[in-house]
Amino acid sequence: MEVRTRKVGVASVIDLKGQIDLSSSSKMRTAVLEAIKAKGALRVAVNLTEVSYIDSSGIATLVEGLQLARARSCHFVIFGLQQAPREVLELARLDKVFEIRVDEREALDS
Amino acid sequence: MEVRTRKVGVASVIDLKGQIDLSSSSKMRTAVLEAIKAKGALRVAVNLTEVSYIDSSGIATLVEGLQLARARSCHFVIFGLQQAPREVLELARLDKVFEIRVDEREALDS
């Protein structure tokens, strides 16, 4: 899996690419938590457009990100979900818990 | 693998889709030989645009088609080769033996 973090104005966008599983979720976790902890982080958006697979460890990382962001009054959104990751979020009954946006433009809109 | 034969003017185009291996090459063989044996067959073009894999049994079928076509004065061409099938033809040193065209338009041109 590839992970890249970009600044877009006041927001950080984390681009993920590939499959998220037990072998790769710790790399994703580092990037997500770092972005939220960064000084003055107001909004963190996780880009799942190119993620074809996510397992429970990836979902756990998203939950951890959401919780840390709430504690720090940072806005945490995810966007670009393909069908398979969307189904996994539904199975976890978290599809109503996350702020899910269609694309990057929407994800960076208030 | 999916196989479909179409008439385009005096030519027959055989559309193949998927991977050609020991489990599927006999299906391809039936279609190729039938098209060449059909009454008044002047040109048979095998469409490999959507073939991502071909093994020696698929290559053998193409050779058989070429030979039968020659014996019957039918024009036999293949077109739309992806990188992997092209490499297999090269490994078999048959890339100079077949008439290889880029696309359907060229394949149906004299």
Next chain:
Amino acid sequence: MIEIKISSDPKFLTIVRAMVGKVCELVECSVEEKNKIILAVDEACSNIMKHTYHGDLGQSIEIRCESARDKIEFVLKDCGPPIDPGKIKPRPLDELRPGGLGTHFIRTIMDEVKYEHVAGCGNTLRMVKFLHRNNPGELT
């Protein structure tokens, strides 16, 4: 019948998922069923790596797959210490916290889930999924 044996290293999970996906295509289940079955088998392997082998990469996991007319069955074998099936529990889903989702996925997706200790040689996990098809392809 298909059998695959991997070292208990998470980098091999991608191979397990590819194998399970191809098997699902062979028995012609729907894309949704396929995605879910891949997830369940992946989570079950991850759990063995994490909880049975405690991260030791040098152990092995065997996955057997068989299918009959209307179902597909996976049997996972490890060589770890006996696990207590009573302790394998999902967390309550209404608590929002990370972790504890894997067994929930496995039990929600699969129709039969059975953990068993094999005297002297590890544990097996048997998972069965019944398929909803009009014209089922058979694997064996």
Next chain:
Amino acid sequence: MIEIKISSDPKFLTIVRAMVGKVCELVECSVEEKNKIILAVDEACSNIMKHTYHGDLGQSIEIRCESARDKIEFVLKDCGPPIDPGKIKPRPLDELRPGGLGTHFIRTIMDEVKYEHVAGCGNTLRMVKFLHRNNPGELT
């Protein structure tokens, strides 16, 4: 280490190819190398199905894959009658006729190819490919 065992039915070749492809990705070989290695292993399995088992779908083939720093190795095992390695020969390529390409592919692609009869239990085919990489990923 990865091991896969399939019934001797050509419909399982797609699973073998998926497995080999993923293994090649893990050791980070180039796309060309990957395509060739997939072809060689596929042809070797096809030959066992055709020539060792004579089309019997109910036999089994085991494929073991291991990699070291600079090579990837496949060992195929069958349970068929002893084969005579001297008879496994590609046809002359300058004759234009169908068939006889599989062993040519295997020998051209792989750097070491060795058939052996295992007393009492079938044959093994060991194939080694040396990899040309700057920063090789290891499998085991």
